[in-house]
Structure formats: structure tokens, C-alpha cells
Amino acid sequence: MVHTTKGIVLRTVSYGETSVIALLYTELFGLQSYIVNGLRTAKKSSVKNNLFQASAILEMEVYHNELKSLQRIKGAKWHFLYQHIFFNIPKSAVALFMTELLQKVIRQPEHNPHLYSFIEDAYMQLDKADTKVTAGYPLFFALHLTSFLGFNIRDTYTSQKKILDLREGEFVKELPMHPYYIEERNSAMVSQLLKVMHPYELHNIDLPLTVRRELLEHILQFYALHIQDFGVLKSLPVLQEVLA
Structure with missing residues (x-):
């Protein structure tokens, strides 16, 4: 048929x-x-x-x-039909990262129209994004993709809960007994990124290069903690070089 x-x-x-x-x-x-x-x-x-x-x-x-x-x-x-992704080097690098991440996390042929809509819209919005939005796009995509995978980070950040426990996926008051966490300096950034509902809102967040790199490595560590045999992304060094 x-x-x-x-x-x-x-x-x-x-x-x-x-x-x-x-x-x-x-x-x-x-x-x-x-x-x-x-x-x-x-x-x-x-x-x-x-x-x-x-x-x-x-x-x-x-x-x-x-x-x-x-x-x-x-x-x-x-x-x-993309206007920029196939020809713009930074956008191509981000799209490559997104595509490799999807290959690692989607492993079963399950019908999920909400996930499909999110992915399709994410690529289309990347194609239209300006330079600042493109720089923060890997973080935006990686964080929001988790909400469709069943192990998303809960935005429980407060003035008392300033440490992000990556194993538990939530903000906590004290340092965990394991090494998988983000300290106060960057955890507030994650909370801000979780509140971003549309890519253009990335304009409202100051994300210096060093912070973007550190946060993305932490978020990929979060994936590795929750997905068996997640491994490493070959596209990450390329992405970091292009967006430097």
C-alpha cells in the first residue's frame, strides 16, 4: 500500500x-x-x-x-527547500550536530507526530536564524529535544536551588555526592534556556563562547547518563571550531 x-x-x-x-x-x-x-x-x-x-x-x-x-x-x-543550511557553514555545522544527535536518541520506529513537528520546525527555524541565534541553537535544540524523550531537565531553579544535578535532572540546594552537576555560574543559564520557547528568544540571553561550550558538553553528559551507549558526537569538534 x-x-x-x-x-x-x-x-x-x-x-x-x-x-x-x-x-x-x-x-x-x-x-x-x-x-x-x-x-x-x-x-x-x-x-x-x-x-x-x-x-x-x-x-x-x-x-x-x-x-x-x-x-x-x-x-x-x-x-x-532550505535557503541557507546547505550553503552557510555555521548553519550546516549546527544541522549536522542536530542530525547526529537525532540518530543517537531515536532508535525505534515509533509514530510520534509531536516529535516530528518539533524536529521539522527546528530545522526550518535554523534556516531563518541570524548569527546570534545560530550560535545558541545547539543548546536550544538539545535541551528541548529531551522533553520528547522522557528524561528532561525540570526547571526548578530558585535562589536556594542553584546547582543542576544532571543525574536527577533538577536543580538542588547542595552539591551532589557524584560528579555529574553544573555549578551556580552556569546552572542559571540552563534555567534561562529552558524558558526559551522560540529560537529568536535566544537574543535575550548572553551566551559567551566559553559558556556555550561548557554547557553543551554538560548537556551531552546529561544525555549519556540517560541513554545507554550514547557515546560521543563526531560532529561536536567541528561545531565548536565553526562557532568559535
């Missing part, structure tokens, strides 16, 4: 001489792998070979069989 769904490209790998296998997060079926035949050939195909770039937002006609782990695509076209 053929279905129409939107999907966000997370990764593609070559398959055979002319085909690719693409991993997408779809609106209807969650995480899915698709084989796209003839994509790497000069012959005419129902799917253009420039569509399957990481972070691309597509509208597709797909064949879906719940008993199969590899699905097929009948046709695809742009749903949203």
Missing part, C-alpha cells in the same frame, strides 16, 4: 552500484530505512539524487510493510 508522508533525512549509505539506503524520521511511521534504487545513476529516476542530503525535509510516496525493516520509496520531492 502506498502512503504519503513527510520525512527528514538523517543518513544515507551507498548500496550496490546505483542505489542508496536512507534513514529518515517520518511523520507517519517514525524512524524508517528506505532503499532508493537507481539514485546514483545518470538514467532517469522517479527520485532526484540531490534530495537525500542529511537534514533535508521531504514529501514522499512510500510503500510500507510493518513486517519489513527496509521499506521502498515510490517518489519524493522537497517539502521545504
Whole structure:
């Protein structure tokens, strides 16, 4: 049966001489792998070979069989054509970070339209973002993504609770007995970032380079504490270099 769904490209790998296998997060079926035949050939195909770039937002006609782990695509076209992400180096680096993070945290083909909408809007807002918003975007995305994953940080920050316990995901009064926490200087920044509901609000937060780097490393540590085999992000050094 053929279905129409939107999907966000997370990764593609070559398959055979002319085909690719693409991993997408779809609106209807969650995480899915698709084989796209003839994509790497000069012959005419129902799917253009420039569509399957990481972070691309597509509208597709797909064949879906719940008993199969590899699905097929009948046709695809742009749903949203970026104006900047594929050509602007800082935005490309942020998009690469977002895409790699999604690959690490989304592992099951579960239908979640709210998560899909958040991810799609996040890429579209990044494409429109100015320089300051782009610099803070990895923190904004990484923090707010957790609310869809079941282990988000609770914004319990007060004048008495100024330390962020990363293991518990909440602000506390005293230093924890373990090393996974953020001290007062930066924990207030996390509380401010948690209150940001739209990326343009990042203009209201002063995030120096050193603070951005420290906070992002802490937030990724938070992910590692709550997701088994989270590992490290290969895109992080590139992101830090580009946004320096």
C-alpha cells in the first residue's frame, strides 16, 4: 500500500552500484530505512539524487510493510527547500550536530507526530536564524529535544536551588555526592534556556563562547547518563571550531 508522508533525512549509505539506503524520521511511521534504487545513476529516476542530503525535509510516496525493516520509496520531492543550511557553514555545522544527535536518541520506529513537528520546525527555524541565534541553537535544540524523550531537565531553579544535578535532572540546594552537576555560574543559564520557547528568544540571553561550550558538553553528559551507549558526537569538534 502506498502512503504519503513527510520525512527528514538523517543518513544515507551507498548500496550496490546505483542505489542508496536512507534513514529518515517520518511523520507517519517514525524512524524508517528506505532503499532508493537507481539514485546514483545518470538514467532517469522517479527520485532526484540531490534530495537525500542529511537534514533535508521531504514529501514522499512510500510503500510500507510493518513486517519489513527496509521499506521502498515510490517518489519524493522537497517539502521545504532550505535557503541557507546547505550553503552557510555555521548553519550546516549546527544541522549536522542536530542530525547526529537525532540518530543517537531515536532508535525505534515509533509514530510520534509531536516529535516530528518539533524536529521539522527546528530545522526550518535554523534556516531563518541570524548569527546570534545560530550560535545558541545547539543548546536550544538539545535541551528541548529531551522533553520528547522522557528524561528532561525540570526547571526548578530558585535562589536556594542553584546547582543542576544532571543525574536527577533538577536543580538542588547542595552539591551532589557524584560528579555529574553544573555549578551556580552556569546552572542559571540552563534555567534561562529552558524558558526559551522560540529560537529568536535566544537574543535575550548572553551566551559567551566559553559558556556555550561548557554547557553543551554538560548537556551531552546529561544525555549519556540517560541513554545507554550514547557515546560521543563526531560532529561536536567541528561545531565548536565553526562557532568559535
